[in-house]
Amino acid sequence: MTPPVSADLSRLLFDGRYEQTHQDLHELLLDPVFDPREGLTMAEAGRLAYERSRAVHAGLERPREILADPWRLFALAEWPSLVDVSTFSLLMVHYNLAFGTVVEHGARDDLKDLFDELDRLDSFSPYMATELGYGNNVAALRTEAVYDAGTGTFVLNTPDALAQKYMSYSGFQDIPKLAVVMARLKADGRDHGVFPFLVRISDRDGLRPGVHAAPCPEKPVQGLDNGLTWFDHVRVPRRNLLHGDMGGFDENGVFRPAAGNQRKRFLRAMSRILPGRLCVSSAATGAGRAAVYIALRYAARRLTNAPGRNDLPVIEYRSHQLALFTALAKTYAMTLLLNHAKREFTGAPRDAVPAGLGDLVSITKALATWEMTEVVATCRERCGAQGIFSVNRIADYGSLLQGLVTAEGDNQVLLATTAGQIIARGGDGAEDGAEPDTAPDPRGRSLRDPAFLVAALRHRERELLRAARAAMADDSGDRTYFEAWNGTINSGLEMARARGVRIALECFTAAVDAARDETARAALGLLAALYGLTEVRRAADWLLARGVLTAEQVERLPVEADALCAEIRPYADTLTDGFNLSPELLRAPIAADDYVAAFQRRTGAFGPAAARPAEGG
Incomplete structure (x- = not known):
């Protein structure tokens, strides 16, 4: 039976949905098809990812049912990457981006055969939007589909090299693929x-005739068949246009676009990007939790020398604690922030996404993937040489995160766009940056007080927003709009990040209050304080200059962080138990109870007979 404290932490981390939404995915990944395999070429590893994707598909309900329940889709994004980062990529492109687009814009009787083909996974569905010369400005892409009324077909063509579809999966040319291609109608x-x-x-x-593809250069770890794809006057039946409510053909065979401008229709066509950002964030936080779990289990068992003794677990060093417990705190914070964003998304109307929800999802995606990139790098480093081996997973998670930072909108561009939209919307009070915000008085305030930490971070966010709006509104001089924005963009980025951090800490403190078990509440309270303290420490110069921190408090920040680590140490195993992970699932030798025996079994080099582990050990 799961101890009450672990069950309570799991309830908070998985938003009370673990048993009904996540558990069967966990169990599915115990299948031997997901056992590590070494010595594969990149092409063999890529084909294995297709095999594993079919295994996941066969073990779950149909994709159409998963898409009908966003929580289930987010869970599907969270688990497969823990054992194969390439399988995650294939599944998310097929389920969310491609088939999700078909479900939203092409669920018609005349497309039922193709719909069912993708639902059965008889064919994989690459998503072809990005072009070699057009990445984040997809609205400007050049691939064109010209309607031929005489034959009732579209002629799909790539006009030049810049218009080649880039990175979508077209390299394995003998695997059936039915792609969703974004083209100019x-x-x-x-x-x-x-x-x-x-x-x-x-x-x-x-x-197929008229379709051409060339493989992209190899990527570390991920052996998927990313390619450049181009079309030479490919005939596409009229029915294959996924127009949804964005337009259609009238009885005379004339195409009639829906009301509104091209940008509005384009954003509607790209509707799967928003849930895609939550899927990407789910994979990132899942990888972060797994990396911290592995690193902390190894640190508790890896013996090292210390003054006066030679058998001290490395986790007892305060330097090791500060690195890994900060990573643990960030992982909890990003998981709780993501849960908040998921709740807001699933509760919002699908036909009109509120601006605030778009801000939240974009900030969550950028912050979660950046923070988990740092978490995974820290965990890899703290595991020493063992962290380099793919079999111990963490290095592979690093490769995954490098892709996630770019997926569904490059983080820096995405966050800058979001910041620009927040600034441009204006406001009429301190809450939204229109007026100076009153700084919290630091005198007599504890650096562990969550209310004080939230107030300090909120003040910084609001003041950054107010200053950015004032800078953009300054009409002195002879600046173009671009010059004004270019001079504001970096502070805008910092403001958007500050908003994400503030919301994450608010979610963390709410989780502390929502804990039912006293031990869970105590452990979470310490971890939330460490997260808040870490972020206040990051902005200490700004906060000191504006009187939000005293000089004495700034000097105490590192001392307080060390003290928190000492108090968190007895709860470390408890806090990771809430992740619902296991050595059996991750199959990482250094996560095993006896990592030496596990590593020797993995290498087949048992060494001296006296050191040989017992059978079954």
Whole structure:
């Protein structure tokens, strides 16, 4: 039976949904198909990811059912990457981006055969939006689909090298692929903007006529078949246009776009990007939790020398604690922030996404993937040489995070865009940056007080926002809009990050209050204080200059962090138990109870007979 404290932490981390939404995914990954395999070429590793993706598909409900429950989709994003980062990528592209687009914009009787084909995973569905010359400005992409009224088909064509589809999965040319291709719809001499089309790019005999592909260079760890893809006057049936409510053909065969401008229709066509950002964040936080779990288990068992003794677990060093417990605190904070964003997303209307929700999801994606990148790097380093081996997982998570930082919108561009939108919306009070915000009085305040830490971070966020708005509104001089924004962008980025950090700490303190078990509440309270203290320490110069911290408090920040680590140490195992992970799932030798025996079994080099582990040990 799960101890009450671990069950309570699991309830908070998985938003009370572990048993009904996550547990079968955990159990599915115990299948031997997910056992580590070494010595594979990159192509073999990529084909294994396709095999594993089919195993996941076979073990779960149909994709259409998963898409109907966003919580289930987010869970699917969270687990497979723990044992194969490439499997996560394939599943998310197929389920969310590609098939999700078909469900939202092409669930029609005349497409039922193709719909069912993708639902059965008879064909994988790459998502082809990004072009070699057009990344974040996808609305400007150049691939075109020109309607031929005489044949009732679209002619899909790549006009030049910059318009080649980039990074989508087209390298394994004998795997059946039915892609969602974003292309510029042209009909009756008019450009109607970017729409999604279903295009069969390959079958078991190879690429279809008119479809060309070349593999991208190899990436570390992930052996997927990313490629450059281009089209040479490929005929696409009219029915394969996924127009949804964005337009359609009238009884005379004339294309009629829906009301509104091209940008509005384009954003509607790209509707799977928003849940995709939550999927990416789910994978990032899942990898962060797994990395911390592995690193802390290893640190508790890895013996080292210390003054006066030679058998001290490395976790007893305060330097090791500060690194790993800070990583643990960030992982909890980002998981709780993500849960908040998921709740807001699932509770919002699908047809009109509120601006505040878009801000929250984008900030969560950027902050979670950046923070987990740092967490995974810290865990890898603290595991020493063992952290380098793929079999111990953490290095592979680092490769995953490098991709997630870019996926569904490059973080820096995404956060800058979000900051610009927040600044441009204006406001009429201190809450939204229109007026100076009163700084909290630091005198007599404890550096562990969550209310004080939240107030300090909120003040910084609001003042950064107010200053950014004032800078943009300053009409003195002869500045272009770009010059004004270019001079504000870095402070805007810092403001958007500050907002995410403040919301994360608020979610963390709410979780402390929501804990039912006294031990869980105590452990969470210490960890929340460490997270808040870490972020206040990051901005200590700004806070000191504005009187939010005293000089004495700034000097005490590192002392207080060390003291918190000492108090967190007895709860370390308890806090990671809430992750619902196990050595059996992760199959990382250094996460085992006896990491030496596990590592020797993995290498097959048992050494001296006296050191040979017992059978079954």
